[in-house]
Amino acid sequence: MPRGHGRGFGMGPGWWHGRFRGCGYRITIPRQEILKVLNQTEEHLSAEEIYLRVHKVYPSVGLTTVYRTLEVLADMGLVFRLEFGDGKARYELVEGPKGKLHHHHLVCTDCGRVIDYTDFISEEKELLDKTEKALSSRHNFKILNHQIHFYGLCNKCK
Amino acid sequence: MPRGHGRGFGMGPGWWHGRFRGCGYRITIPRQEILKVLNQTEEHLSAEEIYLRVHKVYPSVGLTTVYRTLEVLADMGLVFRLEFGDGKARYELVEGPKGKLHHHHLVCTDCGRVIDYTDFISEEKELLDKTEKALSSRHNFKILNHQIHFYGLCNKCK
DNA sequence: TTAATTAATGAAAATGATTTTCAATAACAA
DNA sequence: TTGTTATTGAAAATCATTTTCATTAATTAA
Structure with missing residues (x-):
């Protein structure tokens, strides 16, 4: 499979790299892991729920970074921020298993x-x-x- | 004009009384004033903005009451709660000059x-x-x- | 009408999500 | 590899909203 814009389920990390670079962002572990979490769920996760899942794999990643990353991803248009009125924002991938x-x-x-x-x-x-x-x-x-x-x-x- | 369900602009307070009584709520000055503010604007006001306007006329009314009243009004279906992603909820009348x-x-x-x-x-x-x-x-x-x-x-x- | 009942209120404190600060770290370019 | 600079984590700060609790006032019963 040629490198590039594949978007299937279960892909290794990678397809968003170009997107990041194009926007002048660095590719870091927290960013990759947060995208991975969003890519693997059908739920509407809150920042804290995402944090907990990332934290399970990389305990060094902090909640602050999750918030910052989600903001970046939303600005880039990779992630959609949703508010359902329960006091916390929720996020879903724009492209990915759900976004498709x-x-x-x-x-x-x-x-x-x-x-x-x-x-x-x-x-x-x-x-x-x-x-x-x-x-x-x-x-x-x-x-x-x-x-x-x-x-x-x-x-x-x- | 017979008493009852008129909903025009600039009506005196009153049309929501029946609605309140029907739900077992008391009719109080803060509640009437908050409805009046919502009835007189085309904007999407936040709780604090509503508070400031009510407070100008009745300085004794507190912000807490505004929050509580808005919750009651939303539960009654008189008011719609909106979130545009700026961190504060905004409210508009469901029936009234805008809601019409x-x-x-x-x-x-x-x-x-x-x-x-x-x-x-x-x-x-x-x-x-x-x-x-x-x-x-x-x-x-x-x-x-x-x-x-x-x-x-x-x-x-x- | 007046007194009794109890919902509603205001102020202050508490909460909880999100943001900011700042020194340390790690991506990336050279 | 090394320098530059974005990114990070922890703790503190912020800010909208909620809770607490003693007081007030809207309704009800008398």
């Missing part, structure tokens, strides 16, 4: 449970593309991403 | 500016209704609300 499948969220306002859904993404796409284009020009905004949250009560809470 | 016009948000990831847009709401409606129904039954979720955020760069930041 574009999805939105169903949030239970009672217990905080979050369900990802991928239904209707294709129907949405057309409308969203159209909306994006129009909003871009009307409000002179360069749209890079979007997020749809449905709020309500899950089966246990209603 | 359903809208979504355009968020600048650089400067944090938020633009409300009402474009395409009618086109969206059909898709969202359909999506809501399907998600409700498929995931056994009672959907009460939704939120769409577009992220990108505003004219000044791009």
Whole structure:
């Protein structure tokens, strides 16, 4: 497999190196490990949860670094920062096992449970593309991403 | 005008009384003033910003009460709690001068500016209704609300 | 109307996520 | 290998929000 932009599951570290270098960032163990954790989960992890997983393998990595790295990754557009109203930010890979499948969220306002859904993404796409284009020009905004949250009560809470 | 459920701009306090009583809540000055502030603005105010405005009229009202009241109002479904990623929650009336016009948000990831847009709401409606129904039954979720955020760069930041 | 009941309040302290500081470390370029 | 400089970890600082608790005031019962 040629070096470059493969994005499959279980790949060794590496594909993001070019991305880092291009942005003038150094490639460090904490950064690689944090990406690895995000690449291996389907959950919406908080900074602390990521820290705990990285820390298990590299106990020398600190929570501060996790926060700093997540900020960098979000700025680079590799990671999406989510807020579901429970007081802590959560993160998911934009590209990776989850990101590959574009999805939105169903949030239970009672217990905080979050369900990802991928239904209707294709129907949405057309409308969203159209909306994006129009909003871009009307409000002179360069749209890079979007997020749809449905709020309500899950089966246990209603 | 008969007493009851008028929701126009500039109404005297009163229309939310029934709603409060129905939920077993007492009608107090802080609660009325906080609703008045939310009813009179088009902005996305934070708890502290609301506090400052209420405090100007009733200096005895404290920030704690603002937080508590906003939680009650959100639970009652009178107020929508928004998070744009700047570290503080923001609130808007669900019914009122803004809420009447359903809208979504355009968020600048650089400067944090938020633009409300009402474009395409009618086109969206059909898709969202359909999506809501399907998600409700498929995931056994009672959907009460939704939120769409577009992220990108505003004219000044791009 | 007035007194009793109890939710609501304000101030201060506590909490908890995130950020900052700063000296030590480690990537990378030369 | 060595120098330069971004990155790091630990501890302290910050800042939004929540909790505590004694006081006040909205509603209810009398």
